[in-house]
Amino acid sequence: MTNDLPPHVLVLFGATGDLASRKLFPGLYRLAQDGRLPEHLAVIGSGRRSPGTDEEFRDHVREALEKFVGEVDEELAGPLLERITFVTSSADDGKDLAQAVRDAEDKILEEAGCLLGDVRRLLYLSVPPSAVESMVGMLAEEDLVDRSRLVAEKPFGTDLASARALDAVLRDAFEEGQIFRIDHFLGKEAVQNILALRFANGLFEPAWNRHTIESVQIDVPEKLTVEGRGSFYEGTGCLRDMVTTHLCQLLGFVALEDPHAYRESAIRAAKAAVFGAVRVLDPDRVVFGQYDGYRDEPDVADDSDVETFVAIEVWIDNDRWRDVPFYLRTGKALAEGRRTITIRFHDPRHRWLKPEDGGTPAPNELVIELADDPRIAIDVRAKRPGPDMALVEGVFRLDLVGDAPGSDPLEAYERLLLDVMRGDRTLFISSGEVERLWEICQPVLDRRPETQPYEQGSWGPQDAVDLPLGGWRLGNHPPDRSFKS
Numbered sequence: 001m002t003n004d005l006p007p008h009v010l011v012l013f014g015a016t017g018d019l020a021s022r023k024l025f026p027g028l029y030r031l032a033q034d035g036r037l038p039e040h041l042a043v044i045g046s047g048r049r050s051p052g053t054d055e056e057f058r059d060h061v062r063e064a065l066e067k068f069v070g071e072v073d074e075e076l077a078g079p080l081l082e083r084i085t086f087v088t089s090s091a092d093d094g095k096d097l098a099q100a101v102r103d104a105e106d107k108i109l110e111e112a113g114c115l116l117g118d119v120r121r122l123l124y125l126s127v128p129p130s131a132v133e134s135m136v137g138m139l140a141e142e143d144l145v146d147r148s149r150l151v152a153e154k155p156f157g158t159d160l161a162s163a164r165a166l167d168a169v170l171r172d173a174f175e176e177g178q179i180f181r182i183d184h185f186l187g188k189e190a191v192q193n194i195l196a197l198r199f200a201n202g203l204f205e206p207a208w209n210r211h212t213i214e215s216v217q218i219d220v221p222e223k224l225t226v227e228g229r230g231s232f233y234e235g236t237g238c239l240r241d242m243v244t245t246h247l248c249q250l251l252g253f254v255a256l257e258d259p260h261a262y263r264e265s266a267i268r269a270a271k272a273a274v275f276g277a278v279r280v281l282d283p284d285r286v287v288f289g290q291y292d293g294y295r296d297e298p299d300v301a302d303d304s305d306v307e308t309f310v311a312i313e314v315w316i317d318n319d320r321w322r323d324v325p326f327y328l329r330t331g332k333a334l335a336e337g338r339r340t341i342t343i344r345f346h347d348p349r350h351r352w353l354k355p356e357d358g359g360t361p362a363p364n365e366l367v368i369e370l371a372d373d374p375r376i377a378i379d380v381r382a383k384r385p386g387p388d389m390a391l392v393e394g395v396f397r398l399d400l401v402g403d404a405p406g407s408d409p410l411e412a413y414e415r416l417l418l419d420v421m422r423g424d425r426t427l428f429i430s431s432g433e434v435e436r437l438w439e440i441c442q443p444v445l446d447r448r449p450e451t452q453p454y455e456q457g458s459w460g461p462q463d464a465v466d467l468p469l470g471g472w473r474l475g476n477h478p479p480d481r482s483f484k485s
């Protein structure tokens, strides 16, 4: 497969870190597999500490590919690895790196016979928020801003004031159009599919409001613990790692008004409008938890009260959503690993049809699973086949990859790396959104709820289990029926 991407020099800061191993190198490999990488590409890994020679770094990348991609095709991995080198750099010293970028560009010019102006730079900052400002200063100092696109990882700052300061630094060096604030949840197929489901179906959009919908749950429990990321978690916590970013972005897609087009300006404007209508959080409706054993993790303080779990209630003060609670929950070391959005519909007013036992049937729910194999299910009530007029619960299921011929799903980072190379910022975040989301969460940062302990493998503290009226869909009884085979 060929593509028309321009030649690229990709510089990956934090190249020996967790994200690079788990997602970014595997993302590059998958792009290579699908023939979606630029024909002319150099990848320069960078960081403060050298992992050894280029060969040793390539071995490290190869191990990451074997671990996180699974079976690696040598015919693809070999040529990709050959394009990868490593150069140390720090906020105070980027000279060797700048030279390496120029050398890589010279090589590309020779190979591709193009002009320097045709060669793009992709600068990926996979570094902690505290390191971003100084790294940006270094990039400007070393003249690496021209022809560059800069990818910044969440969290963007740690509160409103630091997000503003960070943004000022970024914009001092880069044009806004060069900045790609990445939230990988927006690269997930199923998240983009929320737009298709809502706006391409006459069935759903007219029902997508407070008259029909009782509540919305955005539930991202994770089974894994902080797994060696203790120092990151101590500095960040679950609210900043997951809620102000991934979960709020999901809320934006579920709740936005019709953007009328799939393009950057339209999607950003629609998200900005809905975030503008989100009420600032009430700390009394926020539950923080910490799993038992977190304090024994490496690099975690013995008396840490950092939250590894958050559940919150959110309200949106606009005509569409007034009085509809949104419940967001996420945490580490929980009973299941899921990424589930549940839209719960009101019961019909006159409930003259009943199940045989005369009880209350489970509510109608539209359940969107944002897993790698995205699925949608709708729980409905129907007539039980037989002589009596009694209700039974049924499920409509849609397997988005299996059911769509010619599907070509991309993993989230694969999709977003491709978008950066294409220069498409539709699925990236604006600074206005970032600031508004910090404003919404600021009361919780100012008055942190007490962090309550919870058992590993549970559904978090009891206060969180009790937060939504009518209970959570996940972890509830009777067990979730939608995705049983």
Ligand code: BG6
Pocket (backbone or CB within 6 Å): 222, 241, 339
């Ligand atoms: C990351 C968080 O951004 O997202 C992690 O830092 C979290 O803590 C991860 O585990 C979840 O992503 P995914 O794609 O596995 O749902």
